[in-house]
Amino acid sequence: MEYNRCGKSGLLLPQISLGLWHNFGSVDNFENGENIVKEAFDKGITHFDLANNYGPIPGSAETNFGNILKNNFQGNLRDELVIATKAGYKMWEGPYGEWGSRKYLITSLNQSLKRMNLDYVDIFYSHRYDSNTPLEETMMALDYAVRSGKALYAGISNYPAEQTNQATEILQQLGTPCLIHQEKYSMFVRTCEEGLLDVLEDKGVGCIAFSPLAQGLLTDKYLKGIPENSRAFNPNGHLQLEEVSDEKVVKIVALNKIAKNRNQSLAQMALAWLLKDNRITSVLIGASSVGQLNNNIDSLQNLDFTLDELNEIEQILK
Ligand SMILES: NC(=O)c1ccc[n+]([C@@H]2O[C@H](COP(=O)([O-])OP(=O)(O)OC[C@H]3O[C@@H](n4cnc5c(N)ncnc54)[C@H](OP(=O)(O)O)[C@@H]3O)[C@@H](O)[C@H]2O)c1
Numbered sequence: 001m002e003y004n005r006c007g008k009s010g011l012l013l014p015q016i017s018l019g020l021w022h023n024f025g026s027v028d029n030f031e032n033g034e035n036i037v038k039e040a041f042d043k044g045i046t047h048f049d050l051a052n053n054y055g056p057i058p059g060s061a062e063t064n065f066g067n068i069l070k071n072n073f074q075g076n077l078r079d080e081l082v083i084a085t086k087a088g089y090k091m092w093e094g095p096y097g098e099w100g101s102r103k104y105l106i107t108s109l110n111q112s113l114k115r116m117n118l119d120y121v122d123i124f125y126s127h128r129y130d131s132n133t134p135l136e137e138t139m140m141a142l143d144y145a146v147r148s149g150k151a152l153y154a155g156i157s158n159y160p161a162e163q164t165n166q167a168t169e170i171l172q173q174l175g176t177p178c179l180i181h182q183e184k185y186s187m188f189v190r191t192c193e194e195g196l197l198d199v200l201e202d203k204g205v206g207c208i209a210f211s212p213l214a215q216g217l218l219t220d221k222y223l224k225g226i227p228e229n230s231r232a233f234n235p236n237g238h239l240q241l242e243e244v245s246d247e248k249v250v251k252i253v254a255l256n257k258i259a260k261n262r263n264q265s266l267a268q269m270a271l272a273w274l275l276k277d278n279r280i281t282s283v284l285i286g287a288s289s290v291g292q293l294n295n296n297i298d299s300l301q302n303l304d305f306t307l308d309e310l311n312e313i314e315q316i317l318k
Pocket of ligand 1: 018019022049050127158182183210211212214215217219220221229231232284285286287288292293295296
């Protein structure tokens, strides 16, 4: 594993990070999740990404992660981990259980720390932009989270380019620079190329790309239909059946051919394709098995593309 500097900060993040959105909830097999986290750490993945609402049930991924830490990462091993959590989406009933108010963000962070049994998280994110709350209030809550020692760094996620620009300026003025932006980015979802990545580069903010495999579409999983052990088939999965469209499958098959010629799996090529851009600090993967995790980590053995390969990929993605 190599470690990339996160924007212009002092923090290094692994090229591949592990997210606990799926496969770590109370509905999932705990030992499987525990084995994935242990294997990830053994392979040099130091960064684990959570959010208040990950489960299902919401909160249970944090509770399970806390138990994984208790079972396997005692003592100084905590110091070798970069743990992130977020608040933004609906977590509890009433007017204070979602969006971007200081009330919600700080209360939620306290709840997350309790669930994970941690004194602090390394990164605390505002999970989504809230146009009804002054940006200053949300950024002041992130600043407070850092100053109070509950978080070491502040991050934002799913913020459009313009609001990202404003948020980083406010945080700069407050004296807590924005460390990182977490954005959906894959061969299939490229919105951040339309301005956000330029803002991040300009402001010296790192970028961690989530759902880099488009929730599993950019793997060999759906080449021959929709298997039962897939996120699309799983009623708790966020990949909708209709997203596995005929049009997508044609592209997946064509991309898979290029990957094969590179002696890579499609998942490996999809991750390498993102990591070729040095504005991408880390790719934030999910995995439902240790085998998938290792397959994805092996992408790091070939991150180079020929011009022909890149052009061919662009033709397919058009
Ligand atoms: N900030 C945000 O708003 C936001 C939103 C979404 C996600 N995230 C973060 O990003 C993380 C990753 O998101 P994601 O899980 O959607 O990422 P992803 O890497 O695009 O998809 C992961 C899924 O793809 C399948 N897969 C992975 N590797 C495979 C392989 N080698 N071969 C075949 N199938 C493979 C597995 O699904 P199967 O179940 O089908 O096996 C796996 O659970 C989340 O855990 C979370 O931390 C953040």
